[in-house]
Amino acid sequence: MKEFLREMLLIRRFEEKVEERFRAGELPGFLHVAIGQEAVAVGVCRALEDGDVIASTHRAHGHTIAKGTHPNEVMAELYGKVEGCSHGYGGSMHLYDVEHGNLGANAVVGGGLPAIVGAALAFKMRKEPRVAVAFFGDGATNIGTFHEALNLAELWKVPAVFVCENNHYAESTPSHQQLPIEDLMKRADAYGMTAMQVDGQDVEAVFKTMQKALKHARDGDGPVFLLAETYRLTGHYVGDPQVYRPKEEVRELRQNQDPITKLREKLELSEEEWNELDAEATRLADESVEFAKSGTDPKPEDAMKNVYA
Amino acid sequence: MPELSYREAVRDAMSEAMRRDEDVFIMGEDIAEMGGSMGVTQGMLEEFGPERIRNSPISEMAIVGAGIGAAVAGMRPIVEIMYQDFTTLAMEQLVNQAAKHRYMSGGQIKVPLTVRTQGGAGWSPGAQHAQQLEGWFVHVPGLKVVFPSTPEDVRGLLWSSIYDDNPVIFFEHRTLYGLKGEVPDEIEPIEIGKARIHREGDDVTVVATGRLVHEAVAAADEAGKDGISVEIYDPRTLQPLDEDALIASVKKTNRLVVAHEAVTRMGWGAEVAALVQEKAFDYLDAPIERVGARFAPLPFAPVMEEYVIPHAEDVLAAIKRTVGKGE
Numbered sequence: 217m218k219e220f221l222r223e224m225l226l227i228r229r230f231e232e233k234v235e236e237r238f239r240a241g242e243l244p245g246f247l248h249v250a251i252g253q254e255a256v257a258v259g260v261c262r263a264l265e266d267g268d269v270i271a272s273t274h275r276a277h278g279h280t281i282a283k284g285t286h287p288n289e290v291m292a293e294l295y296g297k298v299e300g301c302s303h304g305y306g307g308s309m310h311l312y313d314v315e316h317g318n319l320g321a322n323a324v325v326g327g328g329l330p331a332i333v334g335a336a337l338a339f340k341m342r343k344e345p346r347v348a349v350a351f352f353g354d355g356a357t358n359i360g361t362f363h364e365a366l367n368l369a370e371l372w373k374v375p376a377v378f379v380c381e382n383n384h385y386a387e388s389t390p391s392h393q394q395l396p397i398e399d400l401m402k403r404a405d406a407y408g409m410t411a412m413q414v415d416g417q418d419v420e421a422v423f424k425t426m427q428k429a430l431k432h433a434r435d436g437d438g439p440v441f442l443l444a445e446t447y448r449l450t451g452h453y454v455g456d457p458q459v460y461r462p463k464e465e466v467r468e469l470r471q472n473q474d475p476i477t478k479l480r481e482k483l484e485l486s487e488e489e490w491n492e493l494d495a496e497a498t499r500l501a502d503e504s505v506e507f508a509k510s511g512t513d514p515k516p517e518d519a520m521k522n523v524y525a
Numbered sequence: 526m527p528e529l530s531y532r533e534a535v536r537d538a539m540s541e542a543m544r545r546d547e548d549v550f551i552m553g554e555d556i557a558e559m560g561g562s563m564g565v566t567q568g569m570l571e572e573f574g575p576e577r578i579r580n581s582p583i584s585e586m587a588i589v590g591a592g593i594g595a596a597v598a599g600m601r602p603i604v605e606i607m608y609q610d611f612t613t614l615a616m617e618q619l620v621n622q623a624a625k626h627r628y629m630s631g632g633q634i635k636v637p638l639t640v641r642t643q644g645g646a647g648w649s650p651g652a653q654h655a656q657q658l659e660g661w662f663v664h665v666p667g668l669k670v671v672f673p674s675t676p677e678d679v680r681g682l683l684w685s686s687i688y689d690d691n692p693v694i695f696f697e698h699r700t701l702y703g704l705k706g707e708v709p710d711e712i713e714p715i716e717i718g719k720a721r722i723h724r725e726g727d728d729v730t731v732v733a734t735g736r737l738v739h740e741a742v743a744a745a746d747e748a749g750k751d752g753i754s755v756e757i758y759d760p761r762t763l764q765p766l767d768e769d770a771l772i773a774s775v776k777k778t779n780r781l782v783v784a785h786e787a788v789t790r791m792g793w794g795a796e797v798a799a800l801v802q803e804k805a806f807d808y809l810d811a812p813i814e815r816v817g818a819r820f821a822p823l824p825f826a827p828v829m830e831e832y833v834i835p836h837a838e839d840v841l842a843a844i845k846r847t848v849g850k851g852e
Contacts, residue, residue, distance in 0.1 A: 302629060302631045303632065305631040310630070312631070314634060319594075320630060324622075328622075330586060330588075330589070333594060334594025334596070334597070334602070335597060336594070337591055337594070338594070338598035339598065342599075361587070361617070364584040364590075368581070371582065521632065522627055522628045523667055524627070525627055
């Protein structure tokens with residue numbers, strides 16, 4: 217569990233650094249951090265085996281680091297450098313690392329779900345014991361790709377796990393304004409899909425539930441819908457003034473629903489142990505910025521490469 | 526040389542690829558027992574079984590997306606979209622996903638996906654079952670677009686599309702499925718991006734696609750009676766386009782007609798016209814003529830449909846205008 221904490225803390229410090237450098241005007245584009253949702257990324261990815269693949273979302277930094285990409289390469293991508301995990305072609309919302317089984321983060325909500333069905337289908341047809349995993353949010357359960365993908369996945373019994381990170385907001389829109397049902401488990405019910413629910417702020421619970429989901433999928437028993445209840449402790453994007461929710465709500469969430477604080481308390485870490493972990497995470501985040509800043513800018517004409525294979 | 530119909534030629538390319546290669550499989554609506562709404566996959570279920578001839582729900586987004594994922598994972602899937610009108614349902618997956626994964630990943634990923642679809646008017650299918658939408662796809666970097674007009678070309682180009690490492694949108698024309706033609710004994714791959722000159726001529730180049738290739742041949746026969754020598758250039762692949770052969774032909778004939786069944790306005794032919802005036806303006810002896818559908822959805826009543834879509838006489842009229850014999 218200490219390793220989980222180490223990784224969650226790394227993601228947290230990394231994303232805080234991302235916010236800081238964005239506000240300093242160093243990062244182009246726009247950015248979505250997943251501060252508060254680290255336990256889902258780490259719990260899910262730690263349960264995966266080599267050969268399993270993921271597709272991520274616009275909120276992808278945590279998933280990508282948890283799936284094994286070095287923070288230096290993630291940060292370099294955010295700076296648009298050749299050393300970035302997508303070599304400067306993708307940016308924050310298109311982090312790829314095929315070597316580590318990351319088939320790509322998607323800037324279209326729900327856009328990656330059908331491809332996860334297809335990757336899982338390929339594993340099944342080739343009789344490979346691999347599982348394909350899609351991350352998405354509660355907002356994505358309202359889009360057509362979600363429904364078509366879950367329907368097809370269950371129909372064809374492919375080894376996939378659909379991880380719904382329910383942070384209760386679709387961008388700025390709260391659940392009650394975007395979901396006609398309160399219980400998202402019913403979404404899976406509609407397709408006869410095995411569903412599991414977990415406290416997404418408890419990394420150990422996420423890890424164990426994900427292990428069960430993976431076993432189900434890997435054993436050939438079909439896909440699983442894994443609903444992780446989680447909380448975004450910051451805005452939708454870096455700089456979001458969050459006019460859509462009371463400041464009190466964010467303050468309370470930060471006090472009661474921070475997965476890192478929860479794990480720290482569970483592990484009963486001494487101040488010294490905590491400081492040591494924190495210093496290491498901070499150092500790695502700082503180093504990633506140094507690495508990125510000293511990276512290579514692509515040549516403008518490199519824009520014409522990689523359009524076709 | 527054996528003779529195959531256009532439909533049989535499509536089936537032959539897929540079947541040969543599937544015999545040779547376990548990674549090739551098909552997903553689509555009604556493609557198994559029914560053999561596809563156009564009968565293209567007839568008999569394939571019996572030979573290859575339901576794992577590889579995968580009958581799918583009516584879920585265009587999901588089957589195109591599943592094709593993308595399977596392709597990324599190393600397969601060479603073929604997805605059949607029953608009518609090209611229904612590709613609109615999968616546009617997000619085609620435009621944002623299939624076309625861009627390689628690029629956004631900085632070259633880490635390839636998407637060897639073939640999306641076959643068909644369409645074409647002339648039999649009163651109405652406004653939602655016969656559009657020609659190739660112009661939508663040629664506008665998207667990352668996609669290849671193929672549109673063959675003969676049995677030989679459809680077989681050789683489908684083979685090349687299946688084995689291309691990029692997403693290919695492969696258009697078949699509904700009214701050509703019964704067309705018969707000689708094909709080589711063994712499948713000969715045809716390079717994507719190479720045009721075919723169906724007929725050589727000296728006075729005017731007609732660039733034509735799909736059904737309009739055959740309309741152009743009929744028009745050229747008629748024009749010949751008036752002493753007009755027509756060269757017919759069939760690009761076969763719209764993206765990439767064989768620009769060298771196009772420009773060489775125009776430099777020879779000094780006149781150009783572009784003919785397609787899709788709506789003329791903002792159509793693919795406009796790009797061809799622009800390209801030719803950029804690269805061969807000084808060689809042109811007449812304004813470039815465009816032939817295509819009028820700017821209306823496809824109507825149902827046969828007389829109205831005939832009015833909207835282009836025919837050989839429209840191509841002929843355009844040819845005559847370019848040589849100063851127009852009415």
